[in-house]
Structure formats: structure tokens, C-alpha cells
Amino acid sequence: MMFKLAALLTRPATKYVFILLALLFPLFAANEYQVYVMSLAFVWAIAVYGLNIITGYCGQLNLAHGGFFAIGAYTLGLLTSDYGWSFWPAFVAALLMTAVLGFITGVISLRLKEHYFAIFTLCVGFIIYMLLDKWEELTHGAIGVRDIAAPYGFGVVDFTDSVPFYYLVLAFLIFSIWFISRLSKSLLGRTFIAIRNGDELAQSLGINLMRNKVLAFVLSTTYAGLAGALYAGMVRFIGPEDANILHTFNLITYLLVGGIGTLFGPLVGTLSIVWLTQSLQFLETYKMILFGPLLVLLVIFFPNGLVGSLLLWMRRKAESMGVAKAPKASRVETSNSATGKEAENNA
Amino acid sequence: MLKVENLTKMFGGLAAVNDVSVHFEANKINAIIGPNGAGKSTFFNLIAGMHKPTSGRIILDGEDITPLRCDYIAQRGIGRTFQTTNLFETATVLDNLIVGHRLRTQSGLWDVLINSKRLQAEEKECRVKAREALDFVGLSHVENRLIADITQEERKRVAFALALATQPKLLLLDEPAAGVNPEETVGLADLMHKMVANGLTVCLIEHKMDMIMGMADKIMVLDHGEKIAEGTPQEIRENPVVIEAYLGSDEDAAA
Amino acid sequence: MNLFFQQIINGMTLGSIYGLVALGLTLVYGILHIPNFAHGALYMVGAFMTYFLMVDIGAHYWVAMAGSAIIVAIVAVLSERLVFHPLRNSPPIHDKIAAIGILLFLEALVQMIWGADFRRISSPYTGILNFDGLIIPEQRLLIIVGAFVLVAALQLFLRKTMTGATIIAMAQNRDGAFLVGIDANRVAMMTFAISGILAAFAATLYAPINLVYPAMGHVVIMKAFVIIILGGMGSIPGAIVGGMIIGFAEAFGGFYISTSYKDIIAFGLLVVILSIRPQGLFTKGAH
Numbered sequence: 075m076m077f078k079l080a081a082l083l084t085r086p087a088t089k090y091v092f093i094l095l096a097l098l099f100p101l102f103a104a105n106e107y108q109v110y111v112m113s114l115a116f117v118w119a120i121a122v123y124g125l126n127i128i129t130g131y132c133g134q135l136n137l138a139h140g141g142f143f144a145i146g147a148y149t150l151g152l153l154t155s156d157y158g159w160s161f162w163p164a165f166v167a168a169l170l171m172t173a174v175l176g177f178i179t180g181v182i183s184l185r186l187k188e189h190y191f192a193i194f195t196l197c198v199g200f201i202i203y204m205l206l207d208k209w210e211e212l213t214h215g216a217i218g219v220r221d222i223a224a225p226y227g228f229g230v231v232d233f234t235d236s237v238p239f240y241y242l243v244l245a246f247l248i249f250s251i252w253f254i255s256r257l258s259k260s261l262l263g264r265t266f267i268a269i270r271n272g273d274e275l276a277q278s279l280g281i282n283l284m285r286n287k288v289l290a291f292v293l294s295t296t297y298a299g300l301a302g303a304l305y306a307g308m309v310r311f312i313g314p315e316d317a318n319i320l321h322t323f324n325l326i327t328y329l330l331v332g333g334i335g336t337l338f339g340p341l342v343g344t345l346s347i348v349w350l351t352q353s354l355q356f357l358e359t360y361k362m363i364l365f366g367p368l369l370v371l372l373v374i375f376f377p378n379g380l381v382g383s384l385l386l387w388m389r390r391k392a393e394s395m396g397v398a399k400a401p402k403a404s405r406v407e408t409s410n411s412a413t414g415k416e417a418e419n420n421a
Numbered sequence: 422m423l424k425v426e427n428l429t430k431m432f433g434g435l436a437a438v439n440d441v442s443v444h445f446e447a448n449k450i451n452a453i454i455g456p457n458g459a460g461k462s463t464f465f466n467l468i469a470g471m472h473k474p475t476s477g478r479i480i481l482d483g484e485d486i487t488p489l490r491c492d493y494i495a496q497r498g499i500g501r502t503f504q505t506t507n508l509f510e511t512a513t514v515l516d517n518l519i520v521g522h523r524l525r526t527q528s529g530l531w532d533v534l535i536n537s538k539r540l541q542a543e544e545k546e547c548r549v550k551a552r553e554a555l556d557f558v559g560l561s562h563v564e565n566r567l568i569a570d571i572t573q574e575e576r577k578r579v580a581f582a583l584a585l586a587t588q589p590k591l592l593l594l595d596e597p598a599a600g601v602n603p604e605e606t607v608g609l610a611d612l613m614h615k616m617v618a619n620g621l622t623v624c625l626i627e628h629k630m631d632m633i634m635g636m637a638d639k640i641m642v643l644d645h646g647e648k649i650a651e652g653t654p655q656e657i658r659e660n661p662v663v664i665e666a667y668l669g670s671d672e673d674a675a676a
Numbered sequence: 677m678n679l680f681f682q683q684i685i686n687g688m689t690l691g692s693i694y695g696l697v698a699l700g701l702t703l704v705y706g707i708l709h710i711p712n713f714a715h716g717a718l719y720m721v722g723a724f725m726t727y728f729l730m731v732d733i734g735a736h737y738w739v740a741m742a743g744s745a746i747i748v749a750i751v752a753v754l755s756e757r758l759v760f761h762p763l764r765n766s767p768p769i770h771d772k773i774a775a776i777g778i779l780l781f782l783e784a785l786v787q788m789i790w791g792a793d794f795r796r797i798s799s800p801y802t803g804i805l806n807f808d809g810l811i812i813p814e815q816r817l818l819i820i821v822g823a824f825v826l827v828a829a830l831q832l833f834l835r836k837t838m839t840g841a842t843i844i845a846m847a848q849n850r851d852g853a854f855l856v857g858i859d860a861n862r863v864a865m866m867t868f869a870i871s872g873i874l875a876a877f878a879a880t881l882y883a884p885i886n887l888v889y890p891a892m893g894h895v896v897i898m899k900a901f902v903i904i905i906l907g908g909m910g911s912i913p914g915a916i917v918g919g920m921i922i923g924f925a926e927a928f929g930g931f932y933i934s935t936s937y938k939d940i941i942a943f944g945l946l947v948v949i950l951s952i953r954p955q956g957l958f959t960k961g962a963h
Contacts, residue, residue: 135769182951188768189711189909193901194950196713197943200898204940253534260533261544264520271507278469278503279587280495280524289530319894323776330773360788366781373770373777374762378511386511389567 077391080384096244100237109236115348116243117304120250122328122340124297127254129326130335131263132290133270135188137322138179138195141202142295144317146172146302148206148213151312154223161223165303172299173292180291184284187273199319207314218313225307233307243304247341250297255337257293266290267335320362327365330372333379342381422447422622423468423591428477430463430646437463439646440477445591445639448617451624452633454657455643461626464643465593468624469501470494481591496524500589504596506580510569514560514579517568518551519544521586547586554582557619558612574605581612592616594625598632610636634658642666678809683927689816689885691923692823696878697896698903698915699830700871706847706910707867710760710771714778715875716897722748722876723888724786727797737800737880745876751782752872753865761864779893787890799884819881826877827916830870834912839866847910895939902946 082088103109121143128136149171153164183194206213213219225233225242233239257263265286269276273283306312332343351361372379378386423445430438438460445451453461466472468479470491479487486494508517526547532540555561558578563571568579577597584592597613598606610632613623627633633640634654642650642663650656650663657663701715725744729735735743755778763771801814834840839862846863886892903922907914922942930938 129769133767133769135772182947186950189705189709189772190905190950192772193711193905194946197898197902197946200895201940201943201947204937204943208936208940256536257533260540261520261523261526261528261547262530262533264516265523267509267512268520268523271509274471275503275506277471277491278495278501279521279583280492281520282490282492293530320780323780326773326776360784362780362784363788366777366779366784369777369780370759370774373766373774374759377766377770382511386567389511390570393566393570 077388077395080388080391084385084388093248097241100240106236109240111348111352113236113240113243113308114305115345116240116247117301117308118325118328118348119341119344120243120247120304121298121301122325122332122344123250123254124294124301125325125329126294126335126340127257127266127297128290128294130329130339131258131266131270132287133267134184134287134291135192136195136291136294137192137319138199138202139294139298139325140319140322141199141317142172142176142298143302143305143321143325144202144206144312144314145175146299147306147312147316148219148302149299150303150306151219151222152213155219155221159223161225161307164223165225165307168303168306169296169299172302173296176292176295176299177288179295180288181284184287184291196319199317199322203314203317203319206317213314216314218311219306220311222306222310222312224310239308243308246300246304250300251337251341258337262286262289270335324365327369329379330369331379333382333385334377336379336381336385339379339381343379346380422482423624424478424480425468426478426480428464428467428479429475430460430467430472431475436646438467438474438643441643441646441648442477443641443648443651445622445624447590447622448620449622449638450613450617450636451622452637452640453624453626453643454628454630454633454640458645459643460646461643462595463646465501465595465626468494469499469593492524495587495589498588498590499593500584500587500591501593502580502584502595502597504599506576506583508568508576508579508583511567513565513567514571515548515551515555515564517579518555518582518586519547521554521583522547522550522588524587525550550586550588551582554585555579557585557615558582574601574608577601577609578612585616589621591622591624594623594627596626596628598627598629606632679931681810683931684924685810685812685816685820686931687924687927688920689819689923690926691920692819693878693882693919694896694899694903694922695916695919696823696826696874696881698900698907698919699827699912700874701897701900702904702907702910702912702915703843703847703867704871705904706912707843708756708760708764708864710775711901711909712760712871713772713775713897714755714782715871715900716893717779717782718748718752718872718893719875719879719896720890720893721751721782721786722872722879723797723883723892724790724890725876726880726883727790727795727888730797741877741880744880745873748872748876749869750872752868752875756864756868760868761861783890783893790890792890795888797880797883797888801884813885815881815884819885822877822881826874830874830912833870839863843867899942902942905946906949 099112100109103112121139125136125139128134146168149168150161150164153159153167154161159167179198183191183198186194207216209215225239227233227238231238233242265276265281268279268281269283269286277283305316328343328347329340330343331347332341333339354361376383425441425443428438428441429436441464453464455461463472467474470486470489470493474487477487478485481497481499484497486497489497526543528537528540528543531537552561552564555564558581560575560578560582563575568576571579581594581597594613598609601609606629613625613636616623637654640652640654640657641648642657644666649666650660652660697715697719700718701712704710704712704715722744725747726740729740729743730737759774759778760771763774799815799818801818803814805812805814805817834844842863843866846860899922903918904911904915906921907916907918922945925941925945926938929941933941
């Protein structure tokens with residue numbers, strides 16, 4: 075029974091059902107606020123998808139992700155409010171800005187391995203926060219950026235309304251997932267995963283480490299920039315707190331809950347946590363009291379997350395039932411249960 | 422096919438590999454033995470380009486590959502396996518192997534975005550190569566199993582297959598038989614013979630002396646980073662320097 | 677000229693605090709290869725425990741410091757037992773995420789109990805020493821002397837006791853240590869306890885001239901990471917020297933360049949140094 079339900083969930087056609095549900099969501103949402111929350115969750119999900127590229131597939135824990143999200147938001151915000159740009163050119167500029175800054179950061183930081191990379195990116199995230207907070211001439215400092223333009227609807231739709239904006243974000247989300255699904259199946263995605271399995275092994279397979287890592291990093295920061303720009307266009311007011319390191323930790327939690335290195339993990343993780351905290355409003359201030367132990371318990375007992383565990387269970391179940399029919403396009407759904415440290419110790 | 426000339430690697434003030442010259446012939450099984458810390462793994466890392474030598478040259482089929490980065494060296498046809506190989510535990514055996522042929526393909530980000538003909542063709546090709554390699558190591562039947570669910574010996578064979586999928590001319594095997602039982606060791610030795618029969622050159626580091634003595638065409642003995650002997654198993658067994666420095670004194674040799 | 681000496685005092689004060697925090701971090705890293713992102717939270721908990729013991733219980737400064745050190749040591753050992761120990765064979769990304777989990781939990785817990793407000797701890801040493809125009813507040817002198825005493829005590833412990841020797845043995849060779857029968861669990865717990873004690877002392881020493889609030893650990897932990905990367909991860913002298921370098925860079929940078937960017941100096945330094953030498957300043961070859 076459980077298996078049949080799970081099998082139904084993982085059928086390729088099921089995604090169209092979910093897309094349909096997402097399209098209909100504003101119709102049966104109780105109020106506009108719920109539509110707003112859903113849009114916000116989608117924005118976060120896009121950012122988590124970006125994190126999944128570098129951390130999930132490529133195995134490099136990037137703690138500056140929230141910082142790049144903020145750079146995307148600020149680029150759009152400042153260009154539209156201070157420099158009079160209209161939304162879409164500023165939007166493209168935000169993507170370019172995060173890609174270029176991601177490239178520069180990546181070239182410097184990705185020469186560092188494991189812990190060093192994580193610590194370095196932690197510092198990069200903090201530098202971004204500090205600059206947004208202190209560089210008042212450019213960023214208005216702690217006051218933040220107001221009067222950010224909403225997406226221009228070319229006279230057809232008005233994106234200041236929450237429902238049209240919801241569809242805009244949904245479209246970007248679907249595009250984001252579509253691209254990652256293609257990436258994760260492709261040789262390029264497999265290359266990223268080979269790097270996660272170990273630098274040395276990847277090099278022995280003739281993989282150019284630096285080029286692939288930097289590419290993964292730039293893709294991930296661009297995703298963060300995309301999410302940040304949408305966020306700025308949605309809330310229309312941003313401040314340095316949007317670059318707070320806690321946002322990066324939030325994103326990591328979403329990723330881990332859903333399943334690191336899986337295609338639908340980021341979406342499932344983000345939606346479930348966002349709606350869970352919404353329904354537990356009284357917890358909002360102290361949600362980290364739950365998130366903290368949740369993170370710890372997840373990595374100890376449930377490292378594959380919701381989606382990863384489901385897929386693993388399905389595979390095993392299918393095999394034990396003797397219906398080991400390989401799915402046609404065998405996407406590499408992976409999760410970090412490899413015995414990484416043992417190898418490190420043996421070396 | 423592989424000529425090493427006066428290879429030296431210093432770490433700090435210590436010579437991990439000291440002035441080693443050796444010639445590995447094509448289509449042979451070459452073994453490197455020596456006590457722990459003799460510089461065997463460093464020697465492999467130098468050939469594979471993971472470390473750059475302090476001095477000396479490495480020549481593969483007449484081409485000086487010493488200055489090349491390790492991914493280029495892999496492309497030139499040097500494959501390798503490690504003592505432990507991290508694989509994607511929750512992906513299938515076949516999925517793990519497809520990336521092995523990546524170095525012979527070209528497609529990049531743009532191909533992914535437009536799902537180009539080239540990408541499709543290359544992915545098909547990688548899949549074919551992965552299956553061939555899997556077939557070669559005799560594991561076709563576990564193609565769809567998860568890595569987490571296969572045996573230790575099967576993992577070893579998957580690691581071999583991954584290296585084979587890169588289509589190497591020379592295969593460096595770091596302690597291939599470590600952690601497998603005697604029966605399985607025989608199976609792995611047969612596999613190495615099969616590789617040589619198919620035109621590969623094999624070079625391995627191994628502690629299991631009976632295995633080495635039975636199968637190697639040529640053995641090089643390293644001790645404290647220096648080559649102290651080189652020859653057929655028969656010559657090595659009778660070499661007084663080897664007996665003195667290695668076989669006689671170190672209990673690792675018996676293990 | 678006096679202003680210059682004033683900055684030296686400030687640099688030494690900051691360097692002492694950073695050095696103590698970095699010492700705990702580097703010890704844990706050297707032995708368990710865990711970059712403990714939660715270390716800053718231990719520092720923060722240390723300050724709040726002192727605050728709690730002094731304000732709510734009415735303990736004397738020194739008693740509160742000792743109490744705080746014990747509590748933080750227990751928290752540190754618990755985090756090792758409950759979190760890092762079960763994760764010792766997981767992929768390297770997991771323990772880092774778990775450390776972040778501990779950090780989030782401790783911060784939220786403290787914020788729930790004491791709120792996010794800024795608090796002050798008063799020290800009994802509020803006097804100011806005046807050496808011919810060179811003004812040294814007593815608390816700053818206490819920090820410098822205290823840090824010196826702690827480092828000396830740590831050295832004695834590591835060099836002269838059996839437990840200390842095993843910690844060093846394990847830092848140098850983890851696998852080898854198992855072979856000669858060192859109880860790795862005990863060493864791990866000891867190391868975490870020491871790191872907690874150092875963090876609590878540092879926090880209590882620094883708190884009277886600084887503010888106490890739940891997020892106070894963020895900047896300190898990041899600077900401690902910068903320090904141990906500069907000094908070589910796992911190196912004890914490196915942590916002390918690195919602490920001083922950052923302390924002086926901030927004191928002088930803050931004074932001669934800009935106060936508002938003073939917190940950025942350490943990170944700028946890190947970016948520059950790692951860009952030139954990815955393996956750190958004092959480490960030789962690959963790590």
C-alpha cells in the first residue's frame with residue numbers, strides 16, 4: 075500500500091498533477107496572505123536549488139549562499155530605487171552581478187578543500203553582510219532600500235498584486251527545477267557528483283576540478299541571485315538583515331529536510347518547513363530551538379532527508395519485490411551516505 | 422611504455438621518492454613492493470600527476486607528461502584505483518560508472534541547456550562504455566543494484582570498472598587485493614591477467630606477496646624512497662638486498 | 677605616542693581574547709578534525725552563565741567565572757557525546773551542519789530565556805591604572821594577564837600530565853594513537869571540555885568591557901576561524917600568534933583606518949592571505 079502510494083508519487087506523470095495543483099493554488103487559498111507565503115516559499119526554494127548544486131551535487135558546503143541572495147536583492151533594489159532602472163533590466167543585471175561575483179569568489183575559494191572552503195565562505199558571507207550594513211553611501215546602511223520597483227507587466231498584468239506575482243515566481247521555479255533536472259541527468263551533473271565523491275577520484279577520471287567546481291559555484295550563486303531579485307521585487311523593501319548568516323542556515327535546513335542532492339528535496343524541504351513554521355506562528359521567534367536539534371537529528375539519523383529516504387526505500391523495496399525494472403532515464407539521485415571520513419582516515 | 426627517469430619528490434626536507442628510474446613495458450603486469458612508508462603511494466601520485474616531482478621526468482609512450490595536470494594525464498591514458506573508493510552509495514552501479522568516460526566527451530553547460538545532439542550522443546556513448554567496463558569485470562548482473570547493497574569485492578571490481586571506463590593504456594592499482602579473502606584475490610588476479618590480455622599495461626602496489634610472486638612479470642622494490650631492486654619474481658626472491666631490507670626484517674611482508 | 681601605546685594595549689587585549697577562543701577551536705580541530713561552528717555559541721553561553729550567576733544568584737565575579745567554565749565544559753562535552761561522536765564516520769559535510777544545528781539551538785535557547793537585549797556585566801576591577809599618561813583600565817590588564825596565565829596552565833597540562841600527553845599524541849597521529857591504546861573517547865571529551873572552559877573564561881574576561889547578547893558569538897567565532905587558518909589548523913602556537921595578529925590588526929586598523937570597518941579587517945586579511953597562500957600562513961605544504 076505504502077509502496078503503491080510512493081510509486082505513484084515518483085511516476086513521471088505525477089509532476090504534471092503537482093504543476094496543476096500549483097496553478098490552481100490561488101483559487102483555493104483561503105486568503106491573499108497564503109498566496110503571499112506560498113510565493114515566498116517558492117522564492118526560498120529557488121535559492122535552495124542553487125545551494126543544492128554546489129553543496130548537494132558538488133559536495134562543497136557553501137556558507138555564503140545567503141550573502142549572494144542578498145547581493146541579488148540589493149542589485150535589483152538599488153538599481154531600481156536609486157538609479158531609476160526599470161525592473162527587468164535590473165533583474166538581468168542582478169543575475170549577472172551574482173554570476174560575476176560568484177565567479178570571482180569561486181576562483182579564489184574553490185582552491186581550498188572541505189573545511190577551509192566552508193570557513194572561507196562563512197567569512198565571505200559575513201563580509202557581504204558587513205558591507206551592506208556599513209557601506210552607507212552605496213547601500214543606505216541599516217536603513218535599507220525602499221521603493222524597489224515591482225516587475226513590469228508590460229501593460230498586461232500587474233505584478234504588484236500577489237496572485238500575478240505568484241504565477242511569475244511559479245514560472246521561475248518551474249524553469250529552475252526543469253534546468254536542474256536536465257543538469258542532474260547530464261554528464262555535467264554526473265561530473266559534479268564525481269567531485270563530491272572525492273577530489274582525487276574525480277581527477278583520476280580526468281575531470282578538471284577547478285573548472286567544474288567554479289561552474290557549479292557560479293550556477294549556484296546565479297540561482298541565489300535570481301531568488302534574491304525576485305524577493306526584492308516581491309517585498310519591495312530590503313535591509314542588511316537579509317544577508318544575515320541565519321538565512322544561509324535556514325536554507326541548509328530546508329535542503330537537508332528535503333534531501334540533499336535530490337531533485338525534489340529542495341522543494342519538499344522548503345515547502346514543508348515554511349508551512350510548518352507558518353502554522354506554528356507562536357514559534358516564529360524561537361523556531362531555531364526546533365531547527366537546531368532538527369538539523370542535528372537529521373544528519374545523525376536521517377541524512378537522506380524526506381525525498382532521499384523515500385527514493386532509497388523505493389529502490390530497495392522494488393528490488394526485494396523482484397521488480398527491479400530500471401527507470402528509463404536513471405537520474406542520479408544521490409545523498410551523502412558515503413563513508414567519506416573512513417576513507418580520509420585510511421588514507 | 423612508461424619510462425621514469427631519476428624521479429625525486431621531497432616533502433619538507435625528506436625524500437619520499439629518491440632518484441628512482443624504472444621502465445614499465447607494455448602489456449605486462451608490473452608490481453611495486455616495499456615496506457610501509459617506502460614511497461609507493463607517492464610514486465603512484467607522481468605518475469598520475471597528483472604531486473609534481475621535485476626533479477626527474479615521466480615519459481609515457483615517448484611524451485614527457487611530467488608537467489601535465491592530473492586530468493590531462495588521465496586523458497593521456499593513465500587510469501588508477503585507490504585503496505578506498507568513495508562511490509555514490511545510493512545510486513546504482515551503472516550510474517556510478519557513466520562518468521568514467523566523461524573525459525572523452527566535450528559537452529558543457531550549453532549542451533545541457535538545449536539538450537544538444539552532441540550531449541545525447543555522448544551520454545549514450547558513456548553508457549555503452551560503462552556497460553562494457555562492467556561486463557569486463559564480470560558484474561553485469563549487478564548493474565541496477567545500489568552501491569550500498571553490493572559486497573566489498575564487488576566494490577573493488579566497480580572501482581576497477583570505473584578506471585577502465587576512462588579507456589586507459591596504463592592502469593595503476595593501489596593495493597587492489599586489500600580487504601578481500603584469498604579466493605576473491607585469485608579472482609582479482611585473473612581479472613588483471615584479462616586486462617593485460619586485452620592490451621592494457623598494469624602496475625600495482627600490493628602487500629600480498631604470494632599474489633605478486635605468482636602473477637607479476639616484473640617487480641620493483643622500494644625502500645625509504647629508493648629503488649633497491651628490480652627484476653622478475655625469481656630474481657627478487659633471491660636478491661640478498663631485498664631479503665635483507667624487506668623480506669627479512671619487516672613483518673608487513675609476511676602479511 | 678601615548679595613543680600608539682594605547683593601541684598596543686588594545687591590540688593585546690583583543691588578541692588575548694581571540695587567542696583563547698581560537699585555542700579551544702584549534703585543539704578540537706587538531707584532534708577530531710571538526711571545524712566546530714558551535715564554538716562561538718559556547719563563548720556566548722559562557723558570558724550568559726557568568727551574567728546569570730552574578731546578577732541572578734549574586735555570585736562574586738571569580739566564582740561566577742568558575743561556575744560558568746564548569747557549565748560550558750559540560751555543554752561542550754555533551755555536544756561531543758550526543759552529536760559529534762555519532763557522526764565521526766559520516767561524510768565531512770555532516771558534522772559541520774550538525775555544528776550549525778548546535779549553534780542555532782544554543783542561541784535560540786539563550787534568547788528565549790534572556791531575550792535579545794544587550795546586557796552588561798560589571799567587574800570588580802573598574803579602576804584605571806595610569807603609567808605616566810599611559811592609561812590602562814584594570815580589566816584590560818586582567819584580560820592580558822589572565823590569558824597569559826591560562827595559556828601557561830594549558831601548556832603545563834599538555835606537557836606535564838598523562839592526559840595532556842595523550843591529547844598531543846592524538847593530535848599528531850589519530851590512527852597511531854589508537855594502536856598504542858589511547859582511549860580516544862576520553863581524549864575527545866577532555867578536549868571539548870578544555871575548549872569550553874577556555875571559551876567561558878574568555879567570555880567572562882571580556883564581558884565587562886563589552887556587551888552580552890545572544891548573537892555575540894558570531895563575529896568572535898568567525899575571527900577565531902580566521903586565526904586558526906592563519907596559524908595553521910590544529911596548531912597551538914599558531915592560535916596564539918594568530919590571535920595577536922588579528923588583535924593588533926583590529927586595534928590599529930580601527931584607530932588609523934576606520935572604526936566601522938574594524939570587524940571587516942580580519943576577514944579581508946583572510947581573503948587576501950588565502951588568495952595568495954591557500955594552505956595558510958604558517959603551514960608547510962599540503963594539509
